[in-house]
Amino acid sequence: MLDELLRLVEKGIYLYPVKAENKQPLTAHGFKDATTDAEQIRKWFGSGAAVGVAINLEKSGLVCIDVDNNHGGDNTNGTHELSELTKMHPDLHPNHCEYIEATQNSGIHMFYKRPQQDIKKKKLGSSIEVLVDSVVIAPTSNYKAIKGDIWDVTNYLPKWIYNSSETSFNIPKGTKIFYGQKTRLAKGLELLIYPEAVGNRHNALISFIGALFYAGTDIEVIKYLVYEAADKMNFPEIEVDNMMSWAMTRAAQQIQKD
Structure with missing residues (x-):
């Protein structure tokens, strides 16, 4: 040695x-x-x-x-x-x-x-x-x-x-940051960096869309994030269009119901 x-x-x-x-x-x-x-x-x-x-x-x-x-x-x-x-x-x-x-x-x-x-x-x-x-x-x-x-x-x-930009937090002195249980939204956002494979990408994208709507995200932001994630996974655009159309219809129905 x-x-x-x-x-x-x-x-x-x-x-x-x-x-x-x-x-x-x-x-x-x-x-x-x-x-x-x-x-x-x-x-x-x-x-x-x-x-x-x-x-x-x-x-x-x-x-x-x-x-x-x-x-x-x-x-x-x-x-x-x-x-x-x-x-x-x-x-x-x-x-x-x-x-x-x-x-x-x-x-x-x-x-x-x-x-x-x-x-x-x-x-x-x-x-x-x-x-x-x-x-x-x-x-x-x-x-x-x-x-x-x-x-x-x-x-x-x-x-x-x-x-690449630094991933850091600007927080008050003494404040603690810790990870909680991963949410659907968190998993969806990770698609932008860690794309799902072909067999799982459809369900992953549907879940992401639903999580964004549930969180009250602005529709233009939803479109941007969803199409970005889809592009990372080489997802056919026409299928994404259909998903978004379905999601917006469901959202409109929910608004009317409420």
Whole structure:
């Protein structure tokens, strides 16, 4: 293991030790203590103990996309989310990534060269996250390189990831934000980013239309959102027209009834 680590730091990869079982840093300042100094690496990792290896991504000029498969269920399965995401962004497909590791929880880490601008940690899905500070890597136990070498990464992180608008909340100090149970409307809005497959798209779009009407959304906004979602799913426009006509008829009948 020590020989592997010495080769990593020789190639410009900044490392520091963590507890293998829970990833807690074993230095006072965590990833800020990461180094390429061979003598320090020998002190940290030369005892033969089961110590985890972590990388300072920023100093190493890298970014990691963490795909987590440990949550269970299709709605939180990283592999499923990645498959759907690559339909809209083919440049994120693992085939285009030069270095990939398998993680201890059956997920993967995909490494890219860091862009020449400030980037922040970011969620791409419920089980996909862009890590920018640090991450545990092989040869830590249960982590394994499955494609390429980390020091050979030349492909930059896809621009659409860090050029898109920040998803942040402007809230009063002390206010807490938390997720509640996902509603029909929330599921419908997700169609704009995570389109349903052909077999499920009809019911998903009908449900979205109904949820928008139920929420009291302006009709022009409903049309815009529904046709945008339909376009993402390659849904035939004539079928969307029929759905909207049906929904507006039902809405008019309800208004008359009330």
